[in-house]
Every structure is written in structure tokens, then in C-alpha cells.
Amino acid sequence: MGDDILYWVLIAVMMVGVLGALLPGLPSAIFIVGAILVWGFVKGFAVVTIPLVVTLVVLLLSTGVELLATYWGVKKIGASHWSQIGSIVGLFAGIFGLLPALPFGGPLIGILLGPIIGAFVGEFLYRKDLELSARLQLSLKVCIGIVVGSLIGNIIKTILTLGAVITFIIVTWPSLST
Template identity: 55%
Template sequence: MVILYWLLIVLMVVGIIGALVPGIPGASLILVSIFVWGAIDGFTQGVWIALATALAVLLLSLGIDFLAAYWGGKQAGASKWGQIGAFVGLTLGFFGFLPALPFGGPLLGIVVGPLLGAIIGEFLYHGELELPSRIQLATKAGVGIVVGTLVGRLIEGVLAIASVVVFIFTTWPPGVA
């Protein structure tokens, strides 16, 4: 039982990394790990507390993903075109459809895709402006969206760590139910 407990902790650490790095499961991996421990060791009060915490973190993480990018874009003056461009870029980057990225795969595409998408969206939106102004506004909006997304990832990482800490504190020592 102790070995399984520690293997699940290792899986939760991968979930923490996933909360920080796009393309790797984050809070959902932590939630599944806690559920597996509950199914094997019994759903004690500590496991229920950890499950509720992990579920709350998962739901918050879903909202943070969208709100952080939106907030970052708004702070940088991005329009809906920039937001839509970032989403399209994220999707294309995730599935490896960015022709300018022959290396790096989906992880690099998830970072570069929203930036390029937001820049292109803003560039098209500000078609009435002179070229230097269009480029400046589009770049500012793209960087704002990416910075917002990175801040959101950091918040998700902190929440994921908190979820794992709650699990450890509510279920320690392992195998004693």
C-alpha cells in the first residue's frame, strides 16, 4: 500500500508539472490519483476532503485558463479578433498545424500558436491604421494574451500544489485507514 501511495504522489507531481506546462494533464491527473487512492484504501474523511479540494482546483483551473488569457489581452488592448486569433492559434499549435514550426511539436505550438494567432487577428482588425501602428498594436495584444496565459498557468500550478498538499495532510500515514 505504501508503494502505491508514493506512486500516486509521483503521478500527482506529474499533474503539478501539467498545470504549468501546456499539453500535459494537470488538475485532472491529480483528481484521478486521489480517486484511485480512495478506491483502494477506502473513501475516508481525509480522502473526501482531498477529492473535494482537487475537484474545486480542476474547476477553477478550467476558468483560469480562459480568464487569464482574456485579462492579459484586455490589459494590452486586444480586441475580440485578437482573442479569437489566439484561440485559433492555440488549436492549430496544439495539433501541430503551424507550418512555421517544423520542430518542437505541440508543446512549442501551444506557446507560439496563441501569440501568432493574436497578432494576426489584431493585425486584421486594425486594417485602417498605417502598417507600423498595426504591427505595434498587434504585437502588444499578442504579448498581452501570452503573458496573461503564463500568469494563469502559474496560478494553476499553485492550486495544483495546494491540492497535493491537502491530499498528503489528510491521508498521511498511508495504509492506515
Template identity: 45%
Template sequence: MTTTTLIYVALLLTTLVGVVGAVVPVMPGPILILGTSIGAGFLYNWDNATVTIVVSGVVFVMCFAIEQLSGIWGAQKAGASYWGQIGSIVGLFLGFFGLLPALPVGGPLVGLFFGPFIGAVVGELLYPRQVPLAERVKISVKAGVGIVLGSVLGLILQGLLSLFAAIVFVVTTWHLGMGIN
């Protein structure tokens, strides 16, 4: 194998890690794919790298927007109040950092899913509503489930978009990485 081919294989592996990172919270995803596209541009004197850089850049921006908005969208669809949305954000941070020392292996990942749920439920329970307690609990759990489902849907969309960017990367750079002209 030539050095160029070895570097290309490293870029492919980094792209694969980027696809996985798009669906696993805390791991960098689309930014790795964009970085490999730019790396391919430097490596191959920008031959055919323009398409993959543009696609990866657009996917990165879309994934960033999806990541920021998916939980909020889920909360709104479930009828969560502002308190529930703020609670989910607080729960996200507390879940991540709170479970980090308690469960060092997998704790932050568990916290990223349960933290927003618990935070939204607590936020909704604290929201001053003039309804019976049983109804408040029902509304609170519905808001928490909506936030989690919105976040999971966002992760799925990010994964699909990242997979698309990775496929474009491979299709547009394969002949360069394998030394085929």
C-alpha cells in the same frame, strides 16, 4: 513494503506528475490529482479521502476556468480586439499542430506559446483600423504580448493551485498510505 504502500507511492508519483502537468501545456494536470484522490478513496475505503477529493475537485474546476479565461483576460488588458482574440485561438491550434511535424520534440510546446502570439498579431493587423501602419503594428504586438502574459500567469496560478491540492492530498492520506493508524 506492503502492496498498499506501493500503490500509495504510485498515487504520490501520479500526483507529482499532475502538478508538473498543471504548468506544462498539453500534459494533464489537475485531473490527475483529482484521479489520485478518487483512487485513494477506493484504496482506503474513503477514510479521510473526502477532504482531498473536494479540494481536488474545486482545484480542477478553478484550473479549468483559469485555463479558458487567462488568455482572454490578458488580451482584454492589452486592448486586443475580437479579431486579435480569434487570431490567438487560431494561432494556438496552428502552432500546436503546425510545429508538431516540423519539431516533433518540443515543437508543440513552442507552438503553444508562439502560435497565440503570432495569431493575435495577425488578427490585430487584419482588424480594420483607421490608424497608420506603425501604430497598427504596435497595437498588434501589444495584444500578442498581453495574450501570452495572461496565459503564462494562468499557468502559474494553475501550478500553485495544483501544488496546494497535492499538499492536501499528502497531508490527508499520508498516515493511510504509510500504514500509520
């Protein structure tokens, strides 16, 4: 009976990981891989070999998809390399809390807003040849491209991680009754 309870707790932990794939700033991979490893220690790693390999492949794919979707969103808008560099700098500034302190959210808000603010600043600085209103409009378009690309990437990442959890359930379900 103890294995049954553990199994469902691990499934719940994996579902938190799926939510983490959708919501930026929340860990996803560590929850899913960790739950698979725990089940491997309990039931033997022969039971979790396929789900573990599928999950690792999914995590690599989802990271690539997320980066490509954001890149595609920015390129579709016509952003410069300065906005991409600004986005990366903004991400690190948000992660390490180098953005101005916010009364709520802390690093999570920094991770969400950092790339957007960085891309805006980068694009705004690059487009010196445009008048102020055109610079602002183009910089805002770049921000929208980042948000749309990130959302698409997160949705695809969520679908992939959900597939990893479903694979785990399909492969390990028979081992639950033994």
C-alpha cells in the same frame, strides 16, 4: 509496505500533475485525479472524499483563473475581439497540427505558439486603419499581453493544484499507517 510505496508513487504522479499546471500542453488534472482515484480504490473512497472534492473544485477554479488571466492580459493591452478570436483559432490550429510543421516539438509547440500567432494575425487584420508600423506594434503588444496573462494564469493554477496535492497528503496521511 506495499501501500507505502504506492502512496509515494502516487504523490510523485501528482507532482507531475502540478508541473503540468505550470507548463502548458502537459496534462495536470488527469494525473492528480487519477492518483486520488487509485488511492481511493486501495484504501476506500471514504478516505479520499475530501481530497477528491477539493481537487475537482480546484480544477474548475484553475481553468477559470487561467482563462480570466489571459483575457485580462489581452484586455489590459487594448486588444480587439479579432485578436481574441484569432487566439482561439490559433489554439485549435496548434492542437490539431494545422500550423506549418516544425522540425521539433510538434503539437506542444503548436499549442504554445498557435494562440500567439492567431492573436497577432487577428489584431493585425482588424487594425487596417493604422499604418504598418503601428499595426505591427499593437499586434506585438497583444502577443505580449497573451504571454503575460497566460504566465500569471499558469502560476495561479500551479499554486491551486499544489494546494490540492497538499490537501490529499494532509487528509490521507493517517490512512497510510493503517
